[in-house]
Amino acid sequence: MTGMDILKPVVALAIWTMVMWVWMYATRIPALSAAKVNPDVLARDPSRTLDHILPASVQWKAHNFNHLHEAPTVFYAIAIVLAIVGQGDGLNATLGWAYVAVRVVHSVVQATVNKVTLRFVLFALSSLILTALITHAAMAVF
Numbered sequence: 001m002t003g004m005d006i007l008k009p010v011v012a013l014a015i016w017t018m019v020m021w022v023w024m025y026a027t028r029i030p031a032l033s034a035a036k037v038n039p040d041v042l043a044r045d046p047s048r049t050l051d052h053i054l055p056a057s058v059q060w061k062a063h064n065f066n067h068l069h070e071a072p073t074v075f076y077a078i079a080i081v082l083a084i085v086g087q088g089d090g091l092n093a094t095l096g097w098a099y100v101a102v103r104v105v106h107s108v109v110q111a112t113v114n115k116v117t118l119r120f121v122l123f124a125l126s127s128l129i130l131t132a133l134i135t136h137a138a139m140a141v142f
Helices: 007-034 039-044 056-067 071-084 090-112 116-141
Strands: none
Touching (some): 007 056, 056 090, 071 116, 090 116
C-alpha cells in the first residue's frame, strides 16, 4: 500500500517503549525491595518520591520511559497522518526511521550514563527530524 512504510518505525518505537518498560521494572523492582519501600505508605506522602529513595541510575530508566510518552506521541500522530494521505514512503519513511534511531540512542544514553548535554543534543536532533515530518504532513494536508 502506498504511503504505509512510515508505519514500520511507528511500530518499532512502540516496541522500544515496551523494551524500556521491561528494563525499568527489571531494575526498579529489585531496588524497591532492597530499599524496603512500602508503596502504600509512599502513595500517602507526596513529599517522598522514588527520586529521593531509589538510586539515580534506577530512576533514569523510569524517566526515559516517561519521556517516550511525550514528544514521540506527536511522531505517532504525524506518521499516521502521513500514512493516511499516502505520503509515508520515501523520505518520510527514512525520516521516521531516523527519528526512531535517535530516540533509541537517547534512551540508551539516559538509561546508562545520563550525560545531559549529550541527551540534549539527541533530543534536539530528534525534534528537528520531527519538525521536518510535521512540515511534510502540513504540506500534504493544507
